[in-house]
Amino acid sequence: MLPNEIYNNLKTEFGDAIIEYNDAQPTDPFILISTGMLFDICHTLRDNEEFLFDYLMSLSGMDLGENVGVVYHLYSMKYKHKLVLKVVAPKTDPKVPSVEMIWRSADWHEREAYDLMGVIFEGHHNMIRILCPYDWEGFPLRKDYKVPEIYRGMKVS
Amino acid sequence: MSDKKRLDLEYSTHDSDKMRINVGPQHPSTHGVLRLEVEVDGEIVSEVIPHMGYLHRSFEKVCESMTYPQIIPYIDRIDYISAMNNEWPYVMALEKMMDIKVPEKVEYIRVIAAELNRIANHQIAVATFGMDAGAFTPFLYFFRDREYILWIFEKLSGARLLYNYFRVGGVSGDIYPTFKDECLDVIKKVRKTNAEVMDLLIYNRIFIQRTAKIGILPADVALSYACSGPVFRGSGVKYDLRKDETYSIYDRFDFDIPVGKGEVGVKGDCWDRNIVRMHEMEQSCKIIEQALAQMPMEGDVTAAFPKKIRPPKGEIYMRAEGPKGDLGFYIVSNGSDKPERVKARGTSFVNLSVIPEISKGYMFADLILILGSIDIVLGEVDR
């Protein structure tokens, strides 16, 4: 099932929660959705008979200048088709609903996105850092991140 | 909050007859620097909390200030046991973005190199798994055979472990004249050792009693945790990117996908994951033989090198079947020669997230075996 057909189905079902569909050529076609209905959209994507996206390949945080994005790469075992979802949240309050109860693989990916990019996933049962030490300040992968001078007495750079 | 504060908070709440053991960063059987915080009731594991990040080498931050070809050595260091298989999805992604058609001979060299690297990786996986169960001889047998493969790679690319051999549009060096019969010779040796280890370790009564029926991972839980590779196929699911999403020239070879069938224990236990790796080695040998037979000998491997590597503005997600599972790269390019973002989806990072679920209720010694059967590499977990 091609991404634009999925887009039309979702558009009919969720209306304006689906913001836009972009398939400029070299990029994989992706669907931009708003953060409000993210949980329900993902729930239908997983359980609806035409989609059956039961395999969340990867979830990555993005730094888009003044706001923060999260990209979901979905894959369906049965129909062998793929989908890319994007969600954008302002950097002032980077809150995105967590989908760890839909695909368990999102659990650690969301913690990593929080750890490196600073995206806070509401509803996540254990929202702490996963890669950096627990008392590391700042979110390293942001473009405006300044590397600290000293960390626990050791010179960093 | 700091490590200590977090633990004190938890420590005060848990009932006190359970002991909290720390299988810490420095431990012979954590396959690297992984810390498992294990809550043990007597000798039965009741809860496992993995702590990672001890080898977080800021790969994604490094990639943002390196040009595209400079990133390839860093990609070798993600999963440093199977470097050839790491480079392949990255290079394929860039070739797809800049739609470069790679000559036939390069495709065959890439398949052979990747399959040889898959054998080397499975040799280490089964060797360390045997060592976790206490068998030291297979470790020595497998490492002796791995040396033969490393010598081939050394002649091919100049390095033993981290090759930097794949390039965008080809490979860095052509094959040396005696490449073909050296590969065939290695395959003969690998098959002989595999047969030996089959009855020395795999069908050994003690090993079966130690590894069967522990660490049972049902197929639907593995699917929800997005596991892949031998961990997923051990639970009986026939999912392999070389067949489901055939990239490069894998459709020209006939090989089958070994799947865990619960031969000695339950389907999806540690023994199944291990036997899948052993059979996969045999399949890789078959692929290499067919690839060597069909390989065109003439053709310049550096024919399709682009003048300058500047992929158009856009993003792409490409994945390939590595020995541990599907390793994917999400590359966002802004038209310049440096990527805006490269995210590596590490298979070990995803496969490891299953540990807290599948190690509840087993003896403490079995936990070490369950960790060994998942076959993780910490460079890929922490990136």
Place this chain on the structure above:
Amino acid sequence: MLSDFGIILLYFILGAVFVGIALVAAAIVRPSHPNKVKNSTYECGEIPIGDTWVRFNARFYVIALIFLLFDVEVVFLLPWAIVFKGLGWFAFIEMVVFVVILMAGLAYVWGKGDLEWERPKPQIPRLEDLIIGKKKQ
């Protein structure tokens, strides 16, 4: 001349002297730079948190008691075994009675189930309790 017990005392003293020399010489010669971190318990590289005084499971205590019981029995058997040839039938029957009484004790403990060691009870993960269920169409 020294009585038999004198020889045993001599052995005892010689043993103590040899062990003493070895330990004291080592203590004098070896380098020793104790510091706080070196004296802390080795915890795979982590900082040990919490005290080690943990309430152990009761079954270890029961096993220790049973072991002590049969260890003492063996201590009684040893001297008897050396001289029982000279003592004739009476000593033999007495010792058999002694062993039978202890066997009864073992049977009681076995019956009561104190020797049962814990079996692993694997909890295989089920998907239902990990993620939310199917969406109603």
Place this chain on the structure above:
Amino acid sequence: MGLLNRLDDPYEGGGILMGTVEDLLNWGRSKSDYYLHFGLACCAIEFMAMNASHFDFMRFGTIPRTSPRQADFIMITGTVTFKMADRIKILYEQMAEPKYVISVGSCSNCGGPYFEHGYHVLKGVDRIIPVDVYIPGCPPRPEAFHEGMIQLQKKINEQSIFNKRKKLKAELKKNNLISK
């Protein structure tokens, strides 16, 4: 009996060895020191390949020990990150004297490929623990491990027990009266 009358014949010495107590001690310590069994990153795989039968690191009399209490030297094989740095410091402190450190690979020598942009990588393990031997390479070949081990043995052989002798030896070496 004239045990010593063949003293001038170099090969007929009658099996008598002369030497100072230090030589005996250093010979014992350098030929059989145990290392702490723990690997960080890619160098750990070369470390395993070197431990296996082909390169056989045990020819130097080394045995992998899992606890720092029984280890004589520690091999830092791989990238030292900040989260791992405190742990390595604790492990080094918990080792018994006399202890040595071999830093393997350019990651632990100076930060290696992660020197410029690795925010989480410690730029060289010698910032937290004193290092005796550096082995260059990324990852170094197993033969380089052997070379590093030989350097460590050479260093142990020159050690002396009492400070007076240390000063004397250093002085002789300064105006190179004895070999380096």
